Amino acid sequence: MRIVVIGATSAIAEHCCRLWVTRETCDLVLVARDAAKAGRVAEDLRVRSPASTITVVEADFLDPAAIGRLAAETATRPIDIVLIAHGMLPEQSLCENDLVLCRDTLEVNAVSPALFAEAFAGHFAKAGRGTLAIIGSVAGDRGRKANYTYGACKGLVARYAEGLEHRFAGTGVSVVLIKPGPTDTPMAAAHRASGRRLASVEEVARAMLRGIDAKRPVVYAPAQWALIMFVVRHLPRFVFNRLNL
Amino acid sequence: MRRVSSWGRLSAFAHEVIELGDRSKVAGELARGRPGIAHGLGRSYGDACLNPDGVLWRTAGLDRFIRFDESSGRLVCEAGVVLRDIQHLVLPRGWGLPVLPGTQFVTVGGAIANDVHGKNHHETGTFGDHVRSLRLLRTDGQEIVCGPDLRPDWFAATVGGLGLTGLIVEAELQLRQVPGPWLDAETIAYSGLDEFFRLSEESHPAWEHAVSWIDCTSSDAVRGLFMRAQPVAGEHGTWRERRRAIPLVPPVSLVNRLTLKPLNRLYWTMNKRQLGRRIAHYEPFLFPLDGVRDWNRLYGPAGFYQYQCVVPRDAGSAPIREMLGAIARSGDGSVLAVLKTFGDRWPTGLLSFARPGVTLALDFQNRAGVEILFERLDAIVAAAGGRLYPAKDARMPRSMFEAGYPRLGEFLDYRDPGMSSAMSRRLMGS
Numbered sequence: 001m002r003i004v005v006i007g008a009t010s011a012i013a014e015h016c017c018r019l020w021v022t023r024e025t026c027d028l029v030l031v032a033r034d035a036a037k038a039g040r041v042a043e044d045l046r047v048r049s050p051a052s053t054i055t056v057v058e059a060d061f062l063d064p065a066a067i068g069r070l071a072a073e074t075a076t077r078p079i080d081i082v083l084i085a086h087g088m089l090p091e092q093s094l095c096e097n098d099l100v101l102c103r104d105t106l107e108v109n110a111v112s113p114a115l116f117a118e119a120f121a122g123h124f125a126k127a128g129r130g131t132l133a134i135i136g137s138v139a140g141d142r143g144r145k146a147n148y149t150y151g152a153c154k155g156l157v158a159r160y161a162e163g164l165e166h167r168f169a170g171t172g173v174s175v176v177l178i179k180p181g182p183t184d185t186p187m188a189a190a191h192r193a194s195g196r197r198l199a200s201v202e203e204v205a206r207a208m209l210r211g212i213d214a215k216r217p218v219v220y221a222p223a224q225w226a227l228i229m230f231v232v233r234h235l236p237r238f239v240f241n242r243l244n245l
Numbered sequence: 246m247r248r249v250s251s252w253g254r255l256s257a258f259a260h261e262v263i264e265l266g267d268r269s270k271v272a273g274e275l276a277r278g279r280p281g282i283a284h285g286l287g288r289s290y291g292d293a294c295l296n297p298d299g300v301l302w303r304t305a306g307l308d309r310f311i312r313f314d315e316s317s318g319r320l321v322c323e324a325g326v327v328l329r330d331i332q333h334l335v336l337p338r339g340w341g342l343p344v345l346p347g348t349q350f351v352t353v354g355g356a357i358a359n360d361v362h363g364k365n366h367h368e369t370g371t372f373g374d375h376v377r378s379l380r381l382l383r384t385d386g387q388e389i390v391c392g393p394d395l396r397p398d399w400f401a402a403t404v405g406g407l408g409l410t411g412l413i414v415e416a417e418l419q420l421r422q423v424p425g426p427w428l429d430a431e432t433i434a435y436s437g438l439d440e441f442f443r444l445s446e447e448s449h450p451a452w453e454h455a456v457s458w459i460d461c462t463s464s465d466a467v468r469g470l471f472m473r474a475q476p477v478a479g480e481h482g483t484w485r486e487r488r489r490a491i492p493l494v495p496p497v498s499l500v501n502r503l504t505l506k507p508l509n510r511l512y513w514t515m516n517k518r519q520l521g522r523r524i525a526h527y528e529p530f531l532f533p534l535d536g537v538r539d540w541n542r543l544y545g546p547a548g549f550y551q552y553q554c555v556v557p558r559d560a561g562s563a564p565i566r567e568m569l570g571a572i573a574r575s576g577d578g579s580v581l582a583v584l585k586t587f588g589d590r591w592p593t594g595l596l597s598f599a600r601p602g603v604t605l606a607l608d609f610q611n612r613a614g615v616e617i618l619f620e621r622l623d624a625i626v627a628a629a630g631g632r633l634y635p636a637k638d639a640r641m642p643r644s645m646f647e648a649g650y651p652r653l654g655e656f657l658d659y660r661d662p663g664m665s666s667a668m669s670r671r672l673m674g675s
Contacts, residue, residue, distance in 0.1 A: 038268070189264050
């Protein structure tokens, strides 16, 4: 299996890689902004699977030309899966008061994943096969005061994935949008006030791999979020706006 | 700020939790000038891993392997790696951890800082005996690499050092060859402490693992189940992890004075049917409680204490007999009381718990008045020259700690003044 992971140092992506290499020998391309950190991820994966090939590629995640080049270079050999996993989760109140941070959040979480998706979609279209897996979020299902800047980004990603899915319907290319619920990652944990149990990264990664294997267009991870978000999406405004979600 | 409890769930104070995920950034996080303590999976029962209103450096994200040499069995990994993950990595390659405590959901850092032991203490000693080296970061920016042959004084302070000498970032472990995941196990019913000691004696070189369950409500007519096991080669079917969980915290402790006797009787009756020899997978044998996630919730919102002591062998069976008597008379007690003997080896760590002797471990529901029982037990342990296990403790008096750990004075020279826990303030004054 040849897998390209964008944002490979994110906790969820790292755990997916662990599961992949434990399951079978893989050729993994880890794309990251911080090559040293990705190097430590690669080192760990090589211990887990000495037979796998792990390559680290440092990249600029906001430069369209660099993204295009990266996709072209990695696509010189057939790719089975591309996982787009990078993101940042700033405090919502900071985005409200700092438009630069607000723009950065929109670029990193929405524009950048869309550009990566578009770049690799082109190569998958030529190859006629491949799975494009993109990490969205339950936060993208309905705007909420607690995290609407991040949520809006994930909403854009969801709509983009939906469009790609429509474009590739009936071909060998599949698009999988994964929507994790709150997960015990360093990114999310910084915002955790209560002792409420978050899903473990490992649990979320397992659910993701099942969804990717089955090529399901939308995967909630863990699965119970599908039901919760169904209810949240359908709450009438006069109820929703009174809730402190 | 976020509420954090340890495994005993006795408190849930707010902590400033700093997530460590990148080992190159740990030094920077430690240098922020506020005292704190490392926190792995929070499996210590009391306050060793807590620092109310202060900083916790959570190490669960430092969970990368660094190197594994399959020919020598040397593994280098970050301190947040969970023992279960090591086992799952190395077992298929013919290696295993020489020391596994009663749960595999602990981190390497926690296993070193509490110098944990397993059911095979008489064979392999404590976790620290298999650490070849470790990298310690101090809050003043100093990095100390130490091991049994390299700055051994720092090593002896850090093994069993309750995280107070600095933050353990990575460690090199010497694994040992194992034939596979299966054990040839035997369960024997015993009555009376003399029989327990006789079984322990005869099991000690011959069987790798030896432990016993004891019915702590049985008072004079002590009854228990002695379990021993040996690794065995070959394929013996498949074993699937059962994932059961206690889904919520019941409003009252389900283990209480009314249910204690019936639960002990139930455990006895159910397990008596399995007497004799069988082939068992190591996971349910060594970690019986790992099969029920969040079992600590059974004790309800007030949580529970664990009391684990070791008394020297030359004190004979009298202290254990006295303790069991005191517990039975009090009406408190636990369903999973564990009695086992340690081998004749002294640990490396200045504050390591395991020493030659007999160890008794019990859980107690947190209710008013239980401290009176603890004081009675303390008196028996102290009179016998024994000590309590800090990893399990939330309440021992400072005098009890000082009496049990005569090398405390040496240890204090190695403390990192930027490392402080609720336990260190309670037992060492800072």
